[in-house]
Amino acid sequence: MTTLEFWYEFASTYSYPAAWRIERLATAAGVKVAWRPLLLGPLFHKQQGLNDSPFNVVEVKGRYMWRDLERVCQAEMLPFRRPSQFPRRTLLAARLALVGAKRGWIAPFSRGVYAANFGQDRDIGDPAVLAKIVKEVGGDPVADFHDADSDAIKAELRANVAEAEAKGVFGAPSFYIPNAASPGGELFWGNDRLEQAVAWAAGAR
């Protein structure tokens, strides 16, 4: 079964619909999803010299994006409320997601974080908000927060960012299909490329 790597950052707006759509599409195509959280801040800074979201830096693009995201969420019947703070701190959420990967709840946890940020305008930088989501997906906030703070998880998140960069990632959501026959794989960027990425992973090019 081919694996589709799903690279996402919790502050990424279009990763919200992607996170809610990917399992359905992948399952239908017989493709396995590897949830790969990353931080975009370091990549934006290194590749584009940015210290803020491109949607804040270029106002006209931001204005468009919020309207477009509203339309996309409507079409997918996903709740949408424009976050009163953007982008939000995502370091703890990303580390918790990596803990969730080891405990089997990374997918529902990640969907929950996106829904909180973009559907309910809740502060996903707030540990209390994240603890509630951890509980909802069957985790144990005390133990999981402890592990999220470990050197191993911190190193894993840094390694994820480096791996994403090496694979050509510059934004989220990104989808990557490793190619057994060559060192390079196939990269797709954007929620609107999810269908093509899944089809590619399924071998239906």
Next chain:
Amino acid sequence: MTTLEFWYEFASTYSYPAAWRIERLATAAGVKVAWRPLLLGPLFHKQQGLNDSPFNVVEVKGRYMWRDLERVCQAEMLPFRRPSQFPRRTLLAARLALVGAKRGWIAPFSRGVYAANFGQDRDIGDPAVLAKIVKEVGGDPVADFHDADSDAIKAELRANVAEAEAKGVFGAPSFYIPNAASPGGELFWGNDRLEQAVAWAAGAR
């Protein structure tokens, strides 16, 4: 019959598949297309401080875009050859397109310019290349080049850029549906939003 405004720049890579797809999709939906050429250079500079294509400024995005465009063209069965020069000068082509709007050949001329630039790697800044396309679509290069150089056409192109900016355009292809009920219309950006834009124009939201 609703009109869908198609805002495009001849150097814009994703406008190539959009230009070749739009009439088929619009006709099927009972939507009329208004071909609105513009120059993106002034907008990129004003809105983002750029003096070059964003795909040249951010190398990793450019590398991804060329591969993605190749895939998009393959899926649409459009010839693709990466231009040896990017972006090319598009001022004369844009002015000729405006002449073509008055003479009924703006659509085939625009498709021809895109095919030359992105399908055949021909220099669309070269008047000889453009004269050949004008002839192919039934124009008269001598008279049409003369008109393209008129103050009226120059002013019209500048007005197009200003109108696009006022409508929130920041890239191409963009699709705009005027809203009779309010001053603001609906803007869609990107070849991958063409289907939604056409559906919106047809009233099937």
